[in-house]
Amino acid sequence: MKIALTLLITALAFSISAQVTQWRGPNRDGHFTETGLLKEWPEDGPELLMQIEKIGKGYSSVIPEGDMIYTTGMIDTLDYLTAINPDGSFKYQVSYGLSWKNSYPDTRCTPVIDGDRIYVQSGMGRVACINKETGEEIWAVEVDKNYEADYHVWGNSETPLIVDNMVICTPGGDKTSVVALDKMTGEQIWQSESVGGARGYASATVYELNGxxxxxxxxxxxxxxxxxxxxxxxWHYRHFDSSKWTWQENGMIWTNTPLVKGDEVFISMGYNYDAAMLKIGADGKSVSKKYTNTVLDNHHGGLVLADGYVYGSNWENNSKGNWACMDWETGDIKYETEWDSKGSVVMADGLLYCYNERGNVGIVKPTTEGFEVISQFKITEGAGPHWAHPFIANGKLYMRHGDVLMVYNIKA
Incomplete structure (x- = not known):
């Protein structure tokens, strides 16, 4: 099944290109379009259809497209794109740049597929366009080097964004904040002014307001x-407050793609740093803070907005956090509860799919009454942190732990 994203295009508006798959679903908001999925799982979890090893170390999501699967991973010191055949064999495994050299170097960029091309970005900021069929490199640009990116502690974990004919990247630093490359050639289309701040870890998205x-x-x-x-x-808004974030002068550890609803934007980044709801002005050219929230400081597992409520986990320390539900309109917390540890969350067919950092995977009822786990099982294969976000397509749940990929049947 091919997943496509369609946004209204007017003479004054661009759109995210009609892609089959991308980071956290068609709108980068954790929602997947699959229906007809199991409402509960067997005691030992859904049926394991396939387990594939040696995809390289990493925390990126895997991307299914048709009957193929694409993923990224670090092998030695290089980031690799792997294309996986329906039988689990590798069609190709090709390098697209250097991994991050320092702390936590494992690959974090999720592949983005647009037609017959795949776009990836290495841990050192090399953006590459790769032929989906052959694995040949079509073009590449050293974005972080060319635009003098100012690295934060863990380098580059951005997944590129395709908007119309452009590849969007966010190197940060003093020279620019965001750049647009021609998706067919890699040539620069524009570079923005710099609004300040080192390279973040979050991937960009698109929102629509007033057409x-x-x-x-x-x-x-x-x-x-x-x-x-x-x-x-x-418009731009400085969320960084040096009096509250005193241990790093070049900015916060900001990993989550913001959530958008209408003229409001919710941002959250963990470490007991206040999350915030921002309100965009009526003219679309200004922004102000609506409220702050001290509970739902999500680390790097992402958040999901469903029926006016935000679901996800918060941060107590680097190995612990609780799960919470927040009212989008008011910021009121409806519940906060333990489930082993913090983790990632996505949604499909009316249920939350949660994956915590102790390896537990569960389907959870999206209710304001409490964190109701319907079914769960544990990921025991692979190594390293359980940080890769789940992906749902083709009636299947795609889970990645380190250099191992597991595909589960969740079709009813």
Whole structure:
């Protein structure tokens, strides 16, 4: 099944390109379009259809497209793109750049598929366009080097964004904040002004307001909105407060793609740093803080908005966090409860799919009454942190732990 994203395109608006798959689903908001899925699992979990090893170390999601699977991983010191055949064999495994050299170097960029091309970004900021069929490199640009990116502690974990004919990347630093490359050639289309802040870890997205589309991106200090045609920054907001974040001068550890609903944007980054709801002005060219929330400080597992409530986990320390539900409109917390540890969350067919950092995978009822786990099982294969976000397509649940991929049948 091919998943496509369609947004209204007007003479004044661009859109996310019609892609089969991308980071956290069609809209980068954790929602997947699959229906007809199991409402509960057997005691030992759903049927394991396939287990594939040696995909390289990493925390990136895997991307199914048709009967193929694509994923990234670190082998030695290089980031690799692997294409996996229906029988689990490798069609190709090709390098696209250097992994991050320092702390936590494992691959974090999820492949983005657009037609017959795949776009990836290495841990050192080399953006590559690869032929989906052959694995041949079509073009590559050293974005972080060319645009003088200012690295935060863990380098580059961004997944590129395709908007119309452009590849969007966020190097941060003093030279620029966001750049747009021609997706067919890699040539620069525009570079934005710098609003300040080192390279963040979050991937950009697109939102629509008053019939116009805007790119939404973050640096380690700022969140900013840009006009896709020109790269003009229409508003930016400095969430970084040096009096509250005293241990790093170049900004926060900001990993989560913001959530957007209408003219409101919710941002969250863990470490007991206040999450915030921002309100975009009526003209679309300004932004202000609506409220802050001290409970739902999500680390790097992402959040899901469903029926007016935000679901996800918070941060108590690097190995512990609780699960919570927040009212989008008011910021009121409906519940906060333990489930072994913090983790990632996505949604499909009316249920939350949660994957905590102790390896437990569960389907959870999205209710304000409490964290109701319907069924769960444990990932025991693979090594390293359980940080890869789940992916759902073709009636299957795709889970990745380190250099091992597991595919489960969740079709009813």
């Amino acid at each position: 116009k589309s805007y790119i939404l991106a973050v640096t380690a200090k700022e969140i900013l909105a840009l006009i896709p045609e020109t790269g003009e920054v229409v």
